[in-house]
Amino acid sequence: MIEHDIFRAMADPTRRTIFEKLANGSMNASTLRQGMDISQPAMSQHLAVLRAAKLVREQKEGRFVNYEVDPDGLALIAQWLAKYRAYWPARIDALKLLLKDMDQ
Amino acid sequence: MIEHDIFRAMADPTRRTIFEKLANGSMNASTLRQGMDISQPAMSQHLAVLRAAKLVREQKEGRFVNYEVDPDGLALIAQWLAKYRAYWPARIDALKLLLKDMDQ
DNA sequence: AAAATACATAAGCACACACTTATGCGATTT
DNA sequence: AAATCGCATAAGTGTGTGCTTATGTATTTT
Numbered sequence: 001m002i003e004h005d006i007f008r009a010m011a012d013p014t015r016r017t018i019f020e021k022l023a024n025g026s027m028n029a030s031t032l033r034q035g036m037d038i039s040q041p042a043m044s045q046h047l048a049v050l051r052a053a054k055l056v057r058e059q060k061e062g063r064f065v066n067y068e069v070d071p072d073g074l075a076l077i078a079q080w081l082a083k084y085r086a087y088w089p090a091r092i093d094a095l096k097l098l099l100k101d102m103d104q
Numbered sequence: 105m106i107e108h109d110i111f112r113a114m115a116d117p118t119r120r121t122i123f124e125k126l127a128n129g130s131m132n133a134s135t136l137r138q139g140m141d142i143s144q145p146a147m148s149q150h151l152a153v154l155r156a157a158k159l160v161r162e163q164k165e166g167r168f169v170n171y172e173v174d175p176d177g178l179a180l181i182a183q184w185l186a187k188y189r190a191y192w193p194a195r196i197d198a199l200k201l202l203l204k205d206m207d208q
Numbered sequence: 209a210a211a212a213t214a215c216a217t218a219a220g221c222a223c224a225c226a227c228t229t230a231t232g233c234g235a236t237t238t
Numbered sequence: 239a240a241a242t243c244g245c246a247t248a249a250g251t252g253t254g255t256g257c258t259t260a261t262g263t264a265t266t267t268t
Binding site: 226 | 255
């Protein structure tokens with residue numbers, strides 16, 4: 001169940017930080033570690049979890065592995081969220097922004 | 105951090121089932137248990153976690169406690185998701201549905 | 209008022225999970 | 239070709255989490 005993988009992956013604050021970093025630009029695993037006080041194996045394990053959830057994807061470049069946000073995972077979250085749109089309050093600013101964004 | 109509470113709450117499959125049940129109509133804790141093979145304390149604990157994450161809210165009615173979906177939690181997920189809208193592929197059907205839904 | 213009902217909370221236990229150190233394996237550098 | 243670098247994986251360990259049983263507290267029923 002990929003949906004379970006996604007929520008489980010995002011339940012960890014370190015992985016959310018990693019994901020947010022990648023959302024601001026793809027980079028390799030070593031660069032990701034900078035300013036994060038995390039061991040190399042720990043980073044590697046976190047990336048494996050995010051990969052399994054289709055939240056990030058890799059691109060090998062020589063001995064480096066470049067990571068980037070995988071839209072598939074975000075799409076699945078959006079689909080999950082859409083199931084409950086009956087409960088979204090109309091007032092939410094974020095959704096209005098989204099609307100504008102999708103309109104163009 | 106409520107965002108952390110939300111992802112942690114949704115990381116458990118039993119809680120996702122409970123949430124989905126409530127999305128189809130509010131009910132009390134005992135009714136929620138029907139067909140779920142879960143003890144009364146376990147249900148109570150799950151509801152406490154969902155409550156802390158603002159994913160459900162309670163309404164006391166005599167000795168019953170009626171639970172319903174809390175839009176606040178869903179709104180926070182939507183806001184979180186909106187941060188990464190740059191990565192949403194335009195093709196996602198769910199988002200198109202959403203667009204239609206918000207347009208009316 | 210005594211019993212029953214709906215729910216919450218406490219305490220203890222088994223398992224999942226995030227970390228560590230150690231090691232392996234390609235690719236690059238010297 | 240030897241050393242180094244970037245990354246992954248294995249194995250072990252402590253902590254978090256979801257379960258259980260036991261018990262408490264209102265509220266309703268009889």
